[in-house]
């Protein structure tokens with residue numbers, strides 16, 4: 001029985017992780033969890049899965065939850081320390097990090113220190129401090145198992161292979177909600193239009209990131225750290241069907257790919273059951289004859305400036321990816337709240353990067369300072 005801690009239980013990945021846990025009660029037990037402020041969903045989950053510990057975002061949510069869930073049933077906490085307590089709760093075997101944003105960084109580092117396997121969906125953690133997380137994982141001998149569909153695909157393609165034979169990673173991209181629009185047509189797009197992803201149903205932030213192509217940029221940085229591959233050997237390939245979830249080319253020019261219908265329960269479950277595979281309930285089998293054609297295009301770095309910024313920040317290294325991520329988080333939140341226009345997301349990221357004096361080998365405190373300073377700077381641009 002694998003004891004699971006799930007951070008971000010009320011989110012898109014969180015709920016799909018709960019589907020996997022529920023489908024295999026003989027394999028998994030939820031022992032601790034966190035959510036932000038979606039209290040109705042949180043209460044449902046607590047009642048159904050009866051975790052021993054629950055962390056919520058803030059005191060207000062905590063007070064409301066205490067009224068609904070008598071303390072003797074479950075221990076409740078709030079804030080960053082509670083998120084860490086949930087991540088390292090007594091007996092946890094695997095942490096599923098499914099929160100959104102760099103808030104997931106410190107809980108991940110603490111879980112690694114407690115030799116807890118990490119199933120990582122929260123890509124912002126690796127973008128913000130990939131060098132710290134991977135160094136920590138090596139030092140404590142902890143596996144970082146990818147949940148992100150492209151990285152799960154690459155991980156699956158690498159099974160049985162010698163990493164020395166990798167020629168390049170090919171990360172596929174749907175192109176997002178505005179893939180058929182020119183840059184000129186992006187001037188007045190709405191939040192509602194941006195949230196209409198062509199292939200996946202996901203949380204709001206990642207859906208906007210897909211539309212700006214920042215999601216793919218974050219995924220390039222994520223792949224760099226997860227698989228220790230230089231940026232020059234990580235390509236992005238536009239593939240509008242999102243059926244090939246990514247590919248690996250080896251030095252004999254063989255390309256291995258992982259395909260499937262768009263269903264995040266597959267990579268979630270693979271991370272939790274690795275190296276075994278279990279059936280995924282009601283998952284739709286991919287019938288290629290039904291699909292007919294698959295389409296591919298080269299990524300256009302002028303059309304998708306955020307992709308360029310991500311490569312630039314990854315190659316610069318140091319605290320520049322921290323700036324990229326923090327600026328993106330603040331700008332996307334402002335766009336979702338109707339405070340800025342879609343194209344201002346990339347504008348504010350570029351200005352934050354231009355302004356930043358890079359720190360080459362930052363420690364955790366420097367990263368946290370740069371993260372906060374970047375957020376403060378972007379807030380001055382928004383207001």
Ligand SMILES: NC(=O)C1=CN([C@@H]2O[C@H](COP(=O)(O)OP(=O)(O)OC[C@H]3O[C@@H](n4cnc5c(N)ncnc54)[C@H](OP(=O)(O)O)[C@@H]3O)[C@@H](O)[C@H]2O)C=CC1
Pocket residue numbers: 007008009010011012013014034035036037038039056057097098099100101103121122123124147148149200201202203204205206264
């Ligand atoms: N959704 C998908 O298909 C995919 C997602 N990912 C990655 O997985 C991560 C989660 O994505 P997704 O599930 O879409 O996100 P959602 O927005 O759907 O869910 C985010 C979760 O994190 C919680 N949360 C948000 N902010 C905070 C905070 N400050 N403190 C504590 N908890 C917080 C939310 O709580 P609440 O809602 O209760 O406020 C919710 O439980 C992201 O990093 C994303 O990039 C990667 C691949 C695919």
Ligand SMILES: CC(=O)[C@@H](O)[C@H](O)COP(=O)(O)O
Pocket residue numbers: 148149150172173174175176200209210213215216264
């Ligand atoms: C499901 C998943 O992993 C998301 O990252 C999704 O792949 C969005 O991808 P695009 O950025 O290609 O639209």
Ligand SMILES: [Mn+2]
Pocket residue numbers: 148149150151219
């Ligand atoms: Mn992805």
